[in-house]
Every structure is written in C-alpha cells, then in structure tokens.
Amino acid sequence: MESEQCGLPAGEALVSLVHEDLGHADHVVLPGLSLSLYPGERVALLGQSGAGKSTLLAALRARLGREAAWCPQHHGLVPQLAVYHNVYMGRLPERSALANLWNLVRPLRGPWQEVGELCALLGLAGLERRPVAHLSGGQRQRVAIGRALYQGRPVFLGDEPVASVDPHQAWRLLDLIDARHATAVVALHQRELALSRFDRVWGLRDGRLVLDAPAADLSLADLDTLYPDASPNTAHAEPDPPSTPGPEILPCSRGRP
Numbered sequence: 001m002e003s004e005q006c007g008l009p010a011g012e013a014l015v016s017l018v019h020e021d022l023g024h025a026d027h028v029v030l031p032g033l034s035l036s037l038y039p040g041e042r043v044a045l046l047g048q049s050g051a052g053k054s055t056l057l058a059a060l061r062a063r064l065g066r067e068a069a070w071c072p073q074h075h076g077l078v079p080q081l082a083v084y085h086n087v088y089m090g091r092l093p094e095r096s097a098l099a100n101l102w103n104l105v106r107p108l109r110g111p112w113q114e115v116g117e118l119c120a121l122l123g124l125a126g127l128e129r130r131p132v133a134h135l136s137g138g139q140r141q142r143v144a145i146g147r148a149l150y151q152g153r154p155v156f157l158g159d160e161p162v163a164s165v166d167p168h169q170a171w172r173l174l175d176l177i178d179a180r181h182a183t184a185v186v187a188l189h190q191r192e193l194a195l196s197r198f199d200r201v202w203g204l205r206d207g208r209l210v211l212d213a214p215a216a217d218l219s220l221a222d223l224d225t226l227y228p229d230a231s232p233n234t235a236h237a238e239p240d241p242p243s244t245p246g247p248e249i250l251p252c253s254r255g256r257p
C-alpha cells in the first residue's frame with residue numbers, strides 16, 4: 001500500500017533518521033541526514049565509492065539491532081573454517097556455547113541439514129566441508145549471503161552483496177534475499193538492477209541524500225548523476241530522458257522536515 005505522495009508506503013517506519021550526523025568518530029560523512037525505511041520496502045542504495053553507503057548501512061544496522069540480517073562488504077568470513085561453519089555462524093548467538101563448541105568439532109544434525117539446504121539454493125551444494133580459503137570470490141560472496149540468510153531476520157541489510165557474481169547469479173541471489181526478507185536495503189553499483197529489482201532508490205552524493213524516490217519514477221540517466229567521476233564512456237550510453245526532476249530536487253522522504 002502506498003501513500004498518495006512520493007510513492008511511500010503507508011504505515012509506521014521501521015527506522016527514521018531525522019537530521020542525523022552519520023560518520024566515524026569525529027569524521028562526519030553524512031551530515032544532517034533524514035530518511036525513513038518502511039516495512040515491505042526493497043531499497044537500492046547507490047553512490048560512488050566513498051559516498052557513505054557503508055556508513056549509512058552501519059547506522060541502520062545499529063538502529064534495527066536483531067531485526068536485521070547483515071551481509072558485510074568484505075564478507076567477514078573465517079577463511080580457515082568450512083563453508084558449513086561460516087554459514088552456521090549466522091545463528092551462533094542463538095545457541096549455547098557448548099552446542100557451538102560441539103558443532104565446531106562435529107556438526108549438529110539439524111543445522112547441518114538446514115545449512116545444506118541453503119547451500120543447495122546458493123549453488124554451493126557439495127562444498128559444505130570446503131574451507132572458505134579454497135573458494136572463488138563469487139563463491140565466498142554466496143557464503144556470506146548464506147550466513148545472512150541463515151540469521152532468519154525480517155530485514156536484510158547488504159553492502160554490495162552481489163558485486164562479485166555474474167548478472168544471472170545476481171538476479172537469483174536477489175530472488176533468495178527477497179523470498180526470505182520482507183524488507184531490504186542493498187548497496188550496489190548495478191544501476192539496471194536498482195531500477196528493475198527494487199521499489200525505491202536512495203542515492204548519496206557529496207555527503208547528502210540527493211535521491212529518495214520510487215524506482216519506477218527513475219531512469220538510468222537519473223542514476224548516472226550519482227557518479228560525477230564516471231567518464232562519458234562508462235556512463236549510460238544513451239540516457240533516457242529524465243522522467244522526474246534531477247536528483248538535486250528529488251528527495252522525498254517522510255522524515256524530511
């Protein structure tokens with residue numbers, strides 16, 4: 001269900017940031033940021049390298065706590081441990097220290113089955129016992145997604161979770177994420193995916209949220225403006241005519257005063 005204005009869903013926000021300074025210690029990256037995340041929304045988070053995507057995701061994660069599954073940018077896997085153990089870690093806090101210790105030596109039957117089913121869906125069947133250090137970059141990325149899915153939380157927060165896989169796999173992985181999470185915020189650089197797979201796009205540039213709009217109202221040309229350092233050759237070759245005003249005047253968040 002959406003409100004009449006700005007395509008925002010009706011209902012109470014899961015998280016609202018109102019004029020908040022986000023950053024690291026004394027280094028403010030996103031000053032005075034305002035935005036809201038609503039239940040059921042799938043949001044693509046775009047912006048060039050250093051724009052503050054990870055910073056914003058960290059802030060959302062801190063506010064959502066145990067409501068959010070987390071898939072970090074650099075995977076955060078333990079390379080010496082097997083695929084099974086890395087995925088199992090998604091539920092480490094939910095089990096006793098004794099069960100976790102036992103599982104390290106001898107996998108528990110229930111989790112072994114659950115993780116095996118997840119691995120099959122992720123195209124990792126048969127690799128459960130293989131150390132993550134012996135996997136390809138794309139396989140590691142899928143293990144990291146598997147660990148986040150195994151957390152079984154309602155909100156998925158992903159920091160470029162489909163950066164190392166081919167477009168077909170990216171599509172399938174987003175299917176899996178969608179099937180298991182009502183709400184998602186995913187940082188990514190694939191603009192086509194942002195428009196085709198997400199309800200809303202947040203765009204960061206120059207320390208500001210310059211884009212907060214329904215994906216259906218945006219074109220690739222709108223998203224290109226988030227990448228001022230891109231050369232003309234790497235930007236969208238034949239830009240669609242902007243279907244909405246440029247990003248400078250697009251922000252449209254309920255939390256915005």
Ligand SMILES: Nc1ncnc2c1ncn2[C@@H]1O[C@H](COP(=O)(O)OP(=O)(O)OP(=O)(O)O)[C@@H](O)[C@H]1O
Binds near residue numbers: 024049052053073
């Ligand atoms: N731990 C940190 N301490 C201090 N500054 C940081 C820290 N992490 C990131 N920054 C700075 O914050 C800014 C935003 O970084 P952030 O990682 O949020 O960007 P990003 O959009 O996720 O970039 P990328 O696409 O390269 O991952 C950058 O200037 C970066 O140098």
